[in-house]
Amino acid sequence: MKFSKWVGALFAVLVIGSCFLPWVYIETIHKNITGFDATGTNFGKPGLMNCIVSIAALVLFLIPKISARRANIFVCAFNLAWTIRNFIIIPACLAGDCPEKKVGIYCILLASILMLLTSLFPKEINS
Numbered sequence: 001m002k003f004s005k006w007v008g009a010l011f012a013v014l015v016i017g018s019c020f021l022p023w024v025y026i027e028t029i030h031k032n033i034t035g036f037d038a039t040g041t042n043f044g045k046p047g048l049m050n051c052i053v054s055i056a057a058l059v060l061f062l063i064p065k066i067s068a069r070r071a072n073i074f075v076c077a078f079n080l081a082w083t084i085r086n087f088i089i090i091p092a093c094l095a096g097d098c099p100e101k102k103v104g105i106y107c108i109l110l111a112s113i114l115m116l117l118t119s120l121f122p123k124e125i126n127s
Contacts, residue, residue: 004118004121004123005061005062005064005122005123006061007060007118008057008061008072008076008115008118008119009058009061011112011114011115012054012055012057012058012061012115012120013054013058014077014107014111015050015051015054015108015111015112015115016050016051016054016055016084017083018035018038018047018050018104018107018108019034019035019048019050019051019104019108019122020034020035020047020102020104020113021034021048021102021103021107021108022034022102022103022104023035023086023090023091023101023102023104023105023108024090024091024099024100024101024102024105025099026040026041026096026097026101027097027099027101028097028101031043032088032102033099034047034104035047035048035050035051035086035108036048039055041102043067043089043090046086046089046090047086047108047123049082050079050082050083050086050108050112053075053078053079053082054079054115056073057072057076057079057115057119058112060072060075061118061119066078069119069122071085072119072122073116073120075119076112076115076116076118076119077116079115079116080110080112080113080115080116081108083108084109085106086087086105087105087108087109090105093119
């Protein structure tokens, strides 16, 4: 793809932005849970790892070396794995209380999948 590094960088920024969107709404505590604000739960900051890994992927997308492209596949796969972990654990029902999924949890999942796909099909490098 001709613009794969810019598209991948855009998806990395979208993953970071999705951590600030509401992921789930928990009715019993009347609280929207985001990637960085999970007060009242035992989730900690589930979006922090996504942001750290997405920043690393953003840097690797912009480095024009074949080794950076190969490392970026691993980084993006790790990001997707952590996103799937969050997608399973955060909206899980606990003690009969099922949170309502919001747009942020779907947005981060879609952006992580697309970021991995973009890292798999980089522009050809002559190095």
